[in-house]
Amino acid sequence: MSNARIAVSLDQPIATINPNIYGHFAEHLGACIYEGVWVGEKSPIPNTGGMRNDVITALKKIAPPVVRWPGGCFADDYHWEDGIGPRANRPRRINVWWGDAIETNEFGTHEFVRFCDLIGAEPYICGNVGSGSPRELRNWAEYCNFAGDSTLARARAANGHAEPFRAKFWGVGNENWGCGGHFSAEDYAKEYKRFSTYLRDFSDNKLCLVACGPAGNNPDWTRKFFSTLGTYHRIHGFAAHYYCGTAGTATEYTVDEWYHLLWRSLEMETLVRQQRATMDSFDPERKIGLFVDEWGTWHPAAKGRNPAYLWQQNTLRDALVAALTLDIFNRHADKVVIGNIAQTVNVLQAMILTDGAKMLTTPTYHVYDMYQAHQGGQSVWMACEAEGITFQSGGKNQRLPSLCGSASLKKKVLTLSIVNTHATNTVEAAMELRGARCQEATVTELVHTDIHAHNTFDAPETVKPRTRKLQVSGPEWRYAFPPASVTVFNVPL
Ligand code: AHR
Numbered sequence: 001m002s003n004a005r006i007a008v009s010l011d012q013p014i015a016t017i018n019p020n021i022y023g024h025f026a027e028h029l030g031a032c033i034y035e036g037v038w039v040g041e042k043s044p045i046p047n048t049g050g051m052r053n054d055v056i057t058a059l060k061k062i063a064p065p066v067v068r069w070p071g072g073c074f075a076d077d078y079h080w081e082d083g084i085g086p087r088a089n090r091p092r093r094i095n096v097w098w099g100d101a102i103e104t105n106e107f108g109t110h111e112f113v114r115f116c117d118l119i120g121a122e123p124y125i126c127g128n129v130g131s132g133s134p135r136e137l138r139n140w141a142e143y144c145n146f147a148g149d150s151t152l153a154r155a156r157a158a159n160g161h162a163e164p165f166r167a168k169f170w171g172v173g174n175e176n177w178g179c180g181g182h183f184s185a186e187d188y189a190k191e192y193k194r195f196s197t198y199l200r201d202f203s204d205n206k207l208c209l210v211a212c213g214p215a216g217n218n219p220d221w222t223r224k225f226f227s228t229l230g231t232y233h234r235i236h237g238f239a240a241h242y243y244c245g246t247a248g249t250a251t252e253y254t255v256d257e258w259y260h261l262l263w264r265s266l267e268m269e270t271l272v273r274q275q276r277a278t279m280d281s282f283d284p285e286r287k288i289g290l291f292v293d294e295w296g297t298w299h300p301a302a303k304g305r306n307p308a309y310l311w312q313q314n315t316l317r318d319a320l321v322a323a324l325t326l327d328i329f330n331r332h333a334d335k336v337v338i339g340n341i342a343q344t345v346n347v348l349q350a351m352i353l354t355d356g357a358k359m360l361t362t363p364t365y366h367v368y369d370m371y372q373a374h375q376g377g378q379s380v381w382m383a384c385e386a387e388g389i390t391f392q393s394g395g396k397n398q399r400l401p402s403l404c405g406s407a408s409l410k411k412k413v414l415t416l417s418i419v420n421t422h423a424t425n426t427v428e429a430a431m432e433l434r435g436a437r438c439q440e441a442t443v444t445e446l447v448h449t450d451i452h453a454h455n456t457f458d459a460p461e462t463v464k465p466r467t468r469k470l471q472v473s474g475p476e477w478r479y480a481f482p483p484a485s486v487t488v489f490n491v492p493l
Helices: 051-061 072-078 109-119 134-145 152-157 184-195 219-229 257-264 267-282 316-331 363-370
Strands: 006-018 023-025 065-070 093-095 099-102 122-126 167-173 208-215 236-246 289-298 334-342 352-355 358-361 378-385 389-393 396-400 405-408 413-420 426-434 438-447 464-473 476-481 483-492
Touching: 006 405, 023 289, 051 109, 051 352, 065 109, 065 167, 065 257, 065 334, 109 122, 109 134, 134 152, 134 167, 134 184, 167 184, 184 208, 184 219, 208 219, 208 257, 208 289, 219 267, 236 257, 236 267, 236 334, 257 316, 257 389, 257 396, 267 289, 267 316, 289 316, 316 334, 316 363, 316 378, 316 405, 316 413, 316 426, 316 438, 316 483, 334 378, 363 438, 378 413, 464 476, 476 483
Parallel strands: 006 426, 023 065, 023 334, 065 122, 122 167, 167 208, 208 236, 236 289, 289 334
Antiparallel strands: 006 378, 093 099, 352 358, 378 405, 389 396, 405 413, 413 483, 426 476, 438 464, 438 483
C-alpha cells in the first residue's frame, strides 16, 4: 500500500483567492478574435452582435472574471481610434506581429466591451507604449470611462454607448523588453511614469494601472524597474509572462517529454515566490499586485497551419499544466492577483477551438470549469507527500512530484484539487482534513487512458470530466488517484 498523504488544514488560511487568477487573454492573432469570437452580424454562424453564440455560451459557463485584450505584441502597434465608429469606415491595417494579416478593425473597443458583458467578464485593456503616445493612451481611457460631457465622451455616446464603460484594468504596454519597443528596464520605467501620469480615473471607478514585468522569472528587470521608478506611486500591478513551452509536439510526446513539460510548468512557483520577494523589497505592503498576464504552453506550429497564427491542439497534458499552474496560484493567493492564460480561442493553450461553424472545448477548458469553485475561496494550507518521479531530460535525471494540489474554502464547502502527474501509475493517498469532519463529497475527475488524448471536431468529448458522489466519513479517508489525472473534490463541511 502506498504511504502517500494529502493533508489539508482548515485552520491555516493563506488568503482569499482573487477570482481574477482565472482570467483570460484574447489577442488579435490568428483565429482568436476573427473567427474565434467575431464572425460579424451577417454570418450564418449564430451570433449576438457579430460574436459567436457557441463561444459565448461556453465561456460564460466557466465564469471568466477578466479578459485581457487586444494583445500581446499586437497591443503596441494598435491605435484604438481605428476600431471605433461605423465598421465600414474603419481602416484596414497590417498585423505586423502575426503574419501580416489584414486587420479590418471590425472588432474594436465597443465590440470588446460587449463581448466582456456577454460572458460576464471585466475588460483589461492593454495600451500601446511601443508605437503610441501618452496622449493616445489617456484619450482611450477618457473615451472609455469619462461620464461628463467631453468631446471623447460624446463620441462614445454617438457610437452607441452613452454610459461609460468603467474599464478598470489598463496595461501600460506589453513585453516592452521585446515586441513592445525593446526598452531596457530603466528606460521602460521612465516611459511607464510618462504614460501613466496622464492615465486618469475619469470616473468613479479607480483605474488599476499595470506595468510590464519580466520575461519569465528575471529578477534583474524587476529590480531595475522598481529602482528607477523610485517613490512614484501610480502603479497597481506588475505583470510577468511565463510560457513553459513544449516537449515533443502538441500531440506527440514520449513519457519523458510528458514529465518534462509538467516539470517546466512547475517553475511558475519559483517565479511567483522570487518575483514577489523582489517586489516586496520595494513594496513591502504589497500595494502593487503581482500579475501573470500571459502564461501557458507553446507547442510547435501544427502541420498545415500558418506558423504565425499559433494554432495548437490541446491534450490531457495541457490540462495538467493548467491545473498545476492554477494550483500554484491558489496556494500563493497572498502573492498573485491576476492570471491570464494565453489564449482564449484558437491560439496557444486555448479553451476553445473552432472550425467554421464547429466548436469544441479543450481539456484545458474543463480544468477551468472544474476549478471554478476555487474562485473567491479562502486558500488554506495543504501539502502532498508522495514518492516523486525520476525522468530523463537532456541526458540528466530530473525529479517531479507525483501529487500536487491546492485547497480552498467557500461558504462551508472545501474544494480540493489534486493532480497526479504519473503517466502510468495510480497513486493511492491517505487524505486528512485537519480542523473539520465531513461525510460525503462530490468528486470530479478529468482522466484518460491515453496521455495524448484530446478533443477533435469528430470526437469532441474524448476528454471530459466525470462527476460522482463519494462517501468520506470522518477526518481521514483514502483515495486512488488515476494516472495522468486532475481530480477535484467538493466537500460540504
Ligand atoms: O501570446 C502570444 C504572444 O506571446 C504575445 O503576443 C506576446 O505578448 C507573447 O510573447
